[in-house]
Amino acid sequence: SSWWGHVEPAPKDPILGVTEAFLADPSPDKVNVGVGAYRDDNGKPVVLQCVREAERRIAGNQNMEYLPMGGSVKMMEETLKLAYGENSDLLKEKRIAAVQALSGTGACRLFADFQKRFRPDSQIYIPVPTWANHHNIWRDAQVPQRTFHYYHPDTKGLDYATLMDDIKNAPNGSFFLLHACAHNPTGVDPTEEQWRDISYQFKVKGHFPFFDMAYQGFASGDPERDAKAIRIFLDDGHSIGCAQSYAKNMGLYGQRVGCLSVVCEDEKQAVAVKSQLQQIARPMYSNPPVHGALIVSTILSDPDLKNLWLKEVKGMANRIIGMRTAIRENLEKLDSPLSWEHITKQIGMFCYSGLTPEQVDRLTNEFHIYMTRNGRISMAGVTTGNVGYLANAIHEVTK
Numbered sequence: 184s185s186w187w188g189h190v191e192p193a194p195k196d197p198i199l200g201v202t203e204a205f206l207a208d209p210s211p212d213k214v215n216v217g218v219g220a221y222r223d224d225n226g227k228p229v230v231l232q233c234v235r236e237a238e239r240r241i242a243g244n245q246n247m248e249y250l251p252m253g254g255s256v257k258m259m260e261e262t263l264k265l266a267y268g269e270n271s272d273l274l275k276e277k278r279i280a281a282v283q284a285l286s287g288t289g290a291c292r293l294f295a296d297f298q299k300r301f302r303p304d305s306q307i308y309i310p311v312p313t314w315a316n317h318h319n320i321w322r323d324a325q326v327p328q329r330t331f332h333y334y335h336p337d338t339k340g341l342d343y344a345t346l347m348d349d350i351k352n353a354p355n356g357s358f359f360l361l362h363a364c365a366h367n368p369t370g371v372d373p374t375e376e377q378w379r380d381i382s383y384q385f386k387v388k389g390h391f392p393f394f395d396m397a398y399q400g401f402a403s404g405d406p407e408r409d410a411k412a413i414r415i416f417l418d419d420g421h422s423i424g425c426a427q428s429y430a431k432n433m434g435l436y437g438q439r440v441g442c443l444s445v446v447c448e449d450e451k452q453a454v455a456v457k458s459q460l461q462q463i464a465r466p467m468y469s470n471p472p473v474h475g476a477l478i479v480s481t482i483l484s485d486p487d488l489k490n491l492w493l494k495e496v497k498g499m500a501n502r503i504i505g506m507r508t509a510i511r512e513n514l515e516k517l518d519s520p521l522s523w524e525h526i527t528k529q530i531g532m533f534c535y536s537g538l539t540p541e542q543v544d545r546l547t548n549e550f551h552i553y554m555t556r557n558g559r560i561s562m563a564g565v566t567t568g569n570v571g572y573l574a575n576a577i578h579e580v581t582k
């Protein structure tokens with residue numbers, strides 16, 4: 184008998200499987216609002232000018248040597264300043280253990296494996312809903328999962344009261360996964376005031392906050408503003424974990440550039456933690472890719488390139504914000520019986536439309552519109568060219 188005859192086909196990935204279906208559709212009208220990847224107003228993927236300029240400067244004089252297991256030190260220095268602040272005392276005191284990771288996914292996975300190895304009896308509280316791959320990551324790290332309430336289906340906003348109950352009712356010292364900004368898939372973030380209350384409750388309960396920050400700069404257009412939740416927790420003295428990614432805010436999707444950081448008590452502990460994170464990376468992929476890291480450090484260490492990046496990331500965020508208004512206005516012009524206010528209240532890459540899986544299926548089967556079955560619309564796929572078509576189709580399946 185064959186070695187692998189018992190291996191069953193894996194289920195389609197709820198997010199990446201949508202792209203496959205979209206690509207297979209021959210219809211000229213097809214619209215992809217599935218995967219969270221930025222497109223310009225012509226529906227085309229974008230390579231930022233600052234990235235092209237960085238590549239020009241790198242071209243021809245980049246070596247192909249291995250990076251250290253912890254990755255590019257220069258890229259990490261710049262990356263930690265983004266998350267923790269230019270003048271962070273934690274950085275000055277060298278209390279942050281950080282390693283370059285295979286983008287945000289890799290950063291989350293490194294943390295999950297570290298959590299399993301050094302807090303073997305811990306579990307992780309994951310918001311409902313969340314990015315689908317979070318469940319796979321902590322499952323494969325064999326960390327037991329719990330959930331906590333986050334989204335309120337009726338208000339299409341934050342279920343703050345139940346969220347706080349769950350935080351209070353969890354055993355002291357529980358691990359929580361928090362989206363730092365631009366929550367995926369709902370686009371619903373706590374207000375600054377609510378973040379302060381959450382941080383306070385975490386102090387009272389001694390909970391561990393792990394921030395997945397995959398969209399810094401993409402939510403408001405301002406990376407400093409999008410780090411507000413993290414800064415609130417740091418000001419309250421929390422020792423956080425943080426996953427960073429340059430996939431969306433620098434458009435480095437396929438370069439797989441990210442960073443995992445863990446705040447420690449002192450430099451000695453940070454050195455120990457970093458060495459153990461490298462021990463996890465070594466048998467997994469040994470050391471991370473060099474090209475993307477060089478692009479990031481070239482951009483962030485050059486004031487002009489960094490300013491160009493800030494302008495470009497704001498431009499991407501603004502285009503998405505404009506499309507939120509456009510969809511809502513188109514739906515209201517169609518006299519839709521439903522309220523679409525949430526489309527402009529939500530923030531970041533995604534709009535959690537409230538469409539049912541059956542309505543999503545109709546959008547795909549009758550209108551060649553592709554989105555994840557939870558009704559999440561990747562706003563970057565919306566353009567002035569397709570927003571009317573999209574709104575009309577949504578109206579048809581919801582009227």
Ligand SMILES: Cc1[nH+]cc(COP(=O)(O)O)c(CN[C@@H](CCC(=O)O)C(=O)O)c1O
Pocket residue numbers: 198199217218219220285286287288289314316362367395397428429430436441
């Ligand atoms: C919250 C979150 N965390 C981490 C990641 C990982 O991104 P990366 O840096 O590339 O490893 C993503 C991407 N999620 C969008 C992209 C496709 C994917 O699922 O991956 C998405 O939800 O469409 C997230 O949305």
